[in-house]
Amino acid sequence: xxxxxxxxxxxxxxxxxxxxxxxxxxxxxxxxxxxxxxxxxxxxxxxxxxxxxxxxxxxxxxxxxxxxxxxxxxxxxxxxxxxxxxxxxxxxxxxxxxxxxxxxxxxxxxxxxxxxxxxxxxxxxxxxxxxxxxxxxxxxxxxx
Amino acid sequence: xxxxxxxxxxxxxxxxxxxxxxxxxxxxxxxxxxxxxxxxxxxxxxxxxxxxxxxxxxxxxxxxxxxxxxxxxxxxxxxxxxxxxxxxxxxxxxxxxxxxxxxxxxxxxxxxxxxxxxxxxxxxxxxxxxxxxxxxxxxxxxxxxxxxxxxxxxxxxxxxxxxxxxxxxxxxxxxxxxxxxxxxxxxxxxxxxxxxxxxxxxxxxxxxxxxxxxxxxxxxxxxxxxxxxxxxxxxxxxxxxxxxxxxxxxxxxxxxxxxxxxxxxxxxxxxxxxxxxxxxxxxxxxxxxxxxxxxxxxxxxxxxxxxxxxxxxxxxxxxxxxxxxxxxxxxxxxxxxxxxxxxxxxxxxxxxxxxxxxxxxxxxxxxxxxxxxxxxxxxxxxxxxxxxxxxxxxxxxxxxxxxxxxxxxxxxxxxxxxxxxxxxxxxxxxxxxx
Numbered sequence: 001x002x003x004x005x006x007x008x009x010x011x012x013x014x015x016x017x018x019x020x021x022x023x024x025x026x027x028x029x030x031x032x033x034x035x036x037x038x039x040x041x042x043x044x045x046x047x048x049x050x051x052x053x054x055x056x057x058x059x060x061x062x063x064x065x066x067x068x069x070x071x072x073x074x075x076x077x078x079x080x081x082x083x084x085x086x087x088x089x090x091x092x093x094x095x096x097x098x099x100x101x102x103x104x105x106x107x108x109x110x111x112x113x114x115x116x117x118x119x120x121x122x123x124x125x126x127x128x129x130x131x132x133x134x135x136x137x138x139x140x141x142x143x144x
Numbered sequence: 145x146x147x148x149x150x151x152x153x154x155x156x157x158x159x160x161x162x163x164x165x166x167x168x169x170x171x172x173x174x175x176x177x178x179x180x181x182x183x184x185x186x187x188x189x190x191x192x193x194x195x196x197x198x199x200x201x202x203x204x205x206x207x208x209x210x211x212x213x214x215x216x217x218x219x220x221x222x223x224x225x226x227x228x229x230x231x232x233x234x235x236x237x238x239x240x241x242x243x244x245x246x247x248x249x250x251x252x253x254x255x256x257x258x259x260x261x262x263x264x265x266x267x268x269x270x271x272x273x274x275x276x277x278x279x280x281x282x283x284x285x286x287x288x289x290x291x292x293x294x295x296x297x298x299x300x301x302x303x304x305x306x307x308x309x310x311x312x313x314x315x316x317x318x319x320x321x322x323x324x325x326x327x328x329x330x331x332x333x334x335x336x337x338x339x340x341x342x343x344x345x346x347x348x349x350x351x352x353x354x355x356x357x358x359x360x361x362x363x364x365x366x367x368x369x370x371x372x373x374x375x376x377x378x379x380x381x382x383x384x385x386x387x388x389x390x391x392x393x394x395x396x397x398x399x400x401x402x403x404x405x406x407x408x409x410x411x412x413x414x415x416x417x418x419x420x421x422x423x424x425x426x427x428x429x430x431x432x433x434x435x436x437x438x439x440x441x442x443x444x445x446x447x448x449x450x451x452x453x454x455x456x457x458x459x460x461x462x463x464x465x466x467x468x469x470x471x472x473x474x475x476x477x478x479x480x481x482x483x484x485x486x487x488x489x490x491x492x493x494x495x496x497x498x499x500x501x502x503x504x505x506x507x508x509x510x511x512x513x514x515x516x517x518x519x520x521x522x523x524x525x526x527x528x529x530x531x532x533x534x535x536x537x538x539x540x541x542x543x544x545x546x547x548x549x550x551x552x553x554x555x556x557x558x559x560x561x562x563x564x565x566x567x568x569x570x571x572x573x574x575x576x577x578x
Contacts (some may be wrong), residue, residue, distance in 0.1 A: 008523040010554055036526045040551050043526050064517055064555040068524040097525060115524070 001069045001133045003051040004113065008064035011037065012094050019044060019063060026057035031138060032102035032113065047072075047102065047113060047137070051141045069115045072133035075101065085112060088128045094118040104138075109115045145253060146261040146293065150401050151456045158457060161401055163196055165429035173435055176220040179213060180437065199404060199427060200415050204438045204461050209478035212378060219243045221432045223287050230314035230324070231279040232379040232515075235295040241277075242379050249288065251430055255385035256289020262390045262397070262454075263373035264348045265319045267294030267456050272312060274322035274330070275353070276302040276562075281383025282353055286321045289385065295319070302326070302562045305333045312346065313339055320349040324356040324364060324372070325565040331367045342369035350375045352384055354565055355464045355482045359489030360496055361393075381440055382424045389463055395448040395460030402430045406438070406460060407446055410468055418447040422467055424461065442468045444480070470568065472500065481567040484513055484548075487539045493521050493532045497558045502570045509572065512549040513540065519555040 009015050016035070023030065023046075032047040048054050051067065058065045075081045082101070089096060097115040106112060111133055112123070122132050145151045153161070173180040174191035184191050185406065193199060210218060219226060219545045226243040226333030233239050245254065265271065272289040275381045275456045283301055300311055302322070308330055311317065320327060327349055334341045346368060352375035364372045376385035376396050386403055387396035396403045405416050406425040414523040424443045428435045444467065448460040466480025473479070481500055489496050494517040515536060529552060537550040559566070 004524075006519075006522075006524040008517055008529070008552075008554055022543060028163065028171070038526060038530060041529065041553075043523055045524070062554070062556040064521070064523055066522045066524060068522070 002072050002138055004068045004070045005046040005051055005054050006066050006068050007058060008022050009042045009044055011040055011042060013110060022057055022061045023054055026053055028054045034100040071122055072111050074131040074133060075110045075112045077109050082112060085130060088125055089121060094121050146258045153457055155457050158400060159196060162404055162429060166193060169435050172220050173437060177218055179218060202438055204440050206440050211238045214238055215241040218434050220435050221245050226433055230281045230379050245432040248431055248433050252285060252382060252385055253288040253292040256285055257292040259375050259385055259388040260289055260293050262388045263350045264371060265293060265295055269295040269318045270316055271295045271319040271321060272298045272300055272317040274300055274302055274308055281379045283382040285385060305329060309334045309337055309339060312344060316345050318347050319343050320346060323353050324351040324360055325561055327351060327364050329560045332372060346370055352376055357482055357486040357489060359486055363489060363496060378441060380436060381428060390454040390456060392452055392454050395462050397456045397458040397460055399485050400458045403428055406547045418449045421446040444468060474546045474548060479544055483544055484540060487543045488515055490537055491536055493518055494536060499558055500568045502572055504572045512551055514551050514553045516555050516558055517552050
């Protein structure tokens with residue numbers, strides 16, 4: 001499981017830019033960004049190299065921030081790769097709340113980010129021979 | 145009680161005192177204030193009553209009378225006896241001025257000492273007065289009462305919130321006086337500064353100058369770890385000190401030995417029986433500088449029938465539920481911002497920071513409530529946020545019997561006020577708006 005930063009944003013011109021600038025000024029490097037939007041607001045989901053620093057910087061700038069735990073799984077680089085991943089979960093009756101992909105620099109495989117509310121998910125994927133990406137591969141764990 | 149001989153006076157005796165003082169006040173305004181003399185003469189009324197019930201036949205005073213007599217026209221004492229003025233800006237138009245004689249200032253200090261005592265304060269307390277000092281009556285009103293009580297009084301005035309928190313911590317403050325919305329900003333700021341307000345010796349607060357709900361009281365009490373007391377007053381009548389809650393927290397005792405309260409039907413302007421809701425009207429019966437006869441406050445409330453367990457014999461006014469001029473009419477339904485606040489405070493996931501936005505779409509008036517999501521909400525799933533938005537909308541619709549659009553906005557995005565919170569934003573007249 002890895003930490004994903006979720007930010008509540010009003011639909012306003014320039015607001016997403018302010019968010020990105022805040023992260024940039026804090027020296028946070030983003031790996032992936034996904035916006036889910038409605039008519040009046042959106043939720044921005046971010047995978048980055050320093051989630052705790054990102055959270056601190058955004059909170060200091062009065063953004064509404066929360067941290068969600070998501071699964072990152074490596075997706076085979078061939079047609080039907082993602083379908084295999086999702087079918088593995090579907091067969092076990094595990095529902096995916098949302099999903100998006102990113103590619104790590106220098107890597108041939110894509111990483112799929114999955115939000116599921118089922119503890120079995122990671123084990124199910126591993127039993128199908130899929131590789132779960134560990135937090136330490138994406139960001140340094142914050143000293144605590 | 146600070147003045148038990150007055151605060152728990154038998155009611156028959158209290159009414160004798162009221163009648164005697166009302167008669168003296170009528171004489172005083174008739175002899176000294178042209179506006180009152182003209183009104184009585186034009187109506188063919190003598191400035192006399194033989195019972196308290198006859199008060200209902202006398203003319204009202206309204207805010208516009210104070211504006212028309214700006215600055216000193218309603219003063220009933222010679223200028224040489226006036227020792228202080230306060231003024232109220234109002235939201236529109238000219239400011240209005242009120243004057244106090246030395247006796248008025250002393251009476252006011254007594255009434256504010258009663259208020260602080262009713263909130264649980266004693267001479268051993270440390271009182272931080274975070275109401276604005278200056279022309280606004282809040283700061284100096286509480287200040288004199290706190291000194292009269294004998295408490296250690298900190299005249300910090302409003303604003304500079306981080307410094308307020310520093311003083312709260314360093315000075316061992318036990319009683320806080322400010323607007324209810326400012327107390328929550330102080331709590332929020334304290335937490336940002338790493339101070340847990342509940343860990344402080346602070347134990348009581350007197351909050352007024354804006355309407356607030358029972359839910360907001362509970363939130364203030366749990367966030368700050370205090371007992372929160374609602375206080376009431378307005379500059380035209382005195383300033384703070386007109387009425388206050390006691391430890392029962394069930395209605396505000398009106399200082400009836402100094403003010404006669406009436407509740408009138410806003411349409412017919414006739415008094416309604418105790419228990420019924422209407423506009424609050426006050427007549428001052430001891431003030432010298434600027435007595436007012438039947439002043440229409442525009443505040444909506446009712447008298448709570450029955451005796452109070454605290455031993456005070458004065459009647460209680462229910463906490464203000466709205467103002468006749470804050471009232472918004474949405475598709476024919478009367479809506480008070482305080483009702484919306486009451487709903488929001490009961491929905492987990494949203495903060496009690498909101499604004500009612502009045503706009504126009506074509507020729508149609510629109511109303512939308514903007515409410516902040518709670519800063520500790522898990523924001524991850526759009527579906528849950530949409531569900532929250534629907535819940536707020538549904539709760540408002542069922543409580544107010546009218547459907548109002550709801551928009552969730554970001555935490556801390558609604559401007560925080562250091563004085564009275566701005567709850568209604570009117571965008572309908574974009575060219576001439578305030």
